[in-house]
Amino acid sequence: xxxxxxxxxxxxxxxxxxxxxxxxxxxxxxxxxxxxxxxxxxxxxxxxxxxxxxxxxxxxxxxxxxxxxxxxxxxxxxxxxxxxxxxxxxxxxxxxxxxxxxxxxxxxxxxxxxxxxxxxxxxxxxxxxxxxxxxxxxxxxxxxxxxxxxxxxxxxx
Amino acid sequence: xxxxxxxxxxxxxxxxxxxxxxxxxxxxxxxxxxxxxxxxxxxxxxxxxxxxxxxxxxxxxxxxxxxxxxxxxxxxxxxxxxxxxxxxxxxxxxxxxxxxxxxxxxxxxxxxxxxxxxxxxxxxxxxxxxxxxxxxxxxxxxxxxxxxxxxxxxxxx
Numbered sequence: 138x139x140x141x142x143x144x145x146x147x148x149x150x151x152x153x154x155x156x157x158x159x160x161x162x163x164x165x166x167x168x169x170x171x172x173x174x175x176x177x178x179x180x181x182x183x184x185x186x187x188x189x190x191x192x193x194x195x196x197x198x199x200x201x202x203x204x205x206x207x208x209x210x211x212x213x214x215x216x217x218x219x220x221x222x223x224x225x226x227x228x229x230x231x232x233x234x235x236x237x238x239x240x241x242x243x244x245x246x247x248x249x250x251x252x253x254x255x256x257x258x259x260x261x262x263x264x265x266x267x268x269x270x271x272x273x274x275x276x277x278x279x280x281x282x283x284x285x286x287x288x289x290x291x292x293x294x
Numbered sequence: 295x296x297x298x299x300x301x302x303x304x305x306x307x308x309x310x311x312x313x314x315x316x317x318x319x320x321x322x323x324x325x326x327x328x329x330x331x332x333x334x335x336x337x338x339x340x341x342x343x344x345x346x347x348x349x350x351x352x353x354x355x356x357x358x359x360x361x362x363x364x365x366x367x368x369x370x371x372x373x374x375x376x377x378x379x380x381x382x383x384x385x386x387x388x389x390x391x392x393x394x395x396x397x398x399x400x401x402x403x404x405x406x407x408x409x410x411x412x413x414x415x416x417x418x419x420x421x422x423x424x425x426x427x428x429x430x431x432x433x434x435x436x437x438x439x440x441x442x443x444x445x446x447x448x449x450x451x
Contacts, residue, residue: 141419142425178334183326226417252387260298270312270314292309
């Protein structure tokens, strides 16, 4: 039994200033989801949700996404054990983006490459040293080969 | 003169584990950008960038986006004065999403509705009280009508 309804988008005022959930998914039926560590505020990943993933996330309290590379529902941690327990979910003004504040199980990592955060590299900017990406994490948190074996890499060129 | 090059995406290993910027934009030529307050870690907004907006952001140190509602380059704060000074930019594993840690000028707000963050409402979840969105900010940081006048609202139904 769903505990929360997805309402129609009737007026801009209701969408922006109201208290009913009226999510908007993109042309690909997906909504971007920002996932942060609920304690440190670090951004762990940017995922995508279809209506089913959003509903399951809200109903179970565990982050579910839609895998664009595999084109299927993805319960985060199903293979790796790195389940994301949702402490708080927030929606943005026009209700087309989600923010999850999570506590990650196990080693605490969220990135398939093995790092804690998917955002493990800084981009050089004006007046700052160098023109190369710089790593912010010194070592991987887990071994992706041991965890995922020969499953296809979700990164696509 | 660009200070940083966008490189071709040659191998997955180079994209994930290398130190060159090889961004990937979606079918709409856009990349999602997560923008957080560099001190509190609060997520302020989820914006979109085309190649030009990304390049201008890195070259000027001020956040530029591509406005999907207006279909044009958008220098954040051009009208409102709420310029976002980029403290750090990070790119994710497969280089198709950006994270900006910013310091916001003026009142410190980033949301066109007048709140500090676009994510000013929590979504109810399993076992938590109620089924309605709950506001996390009690008052608006600025008056959007005084700031934007009768400019079209970017929110679309």
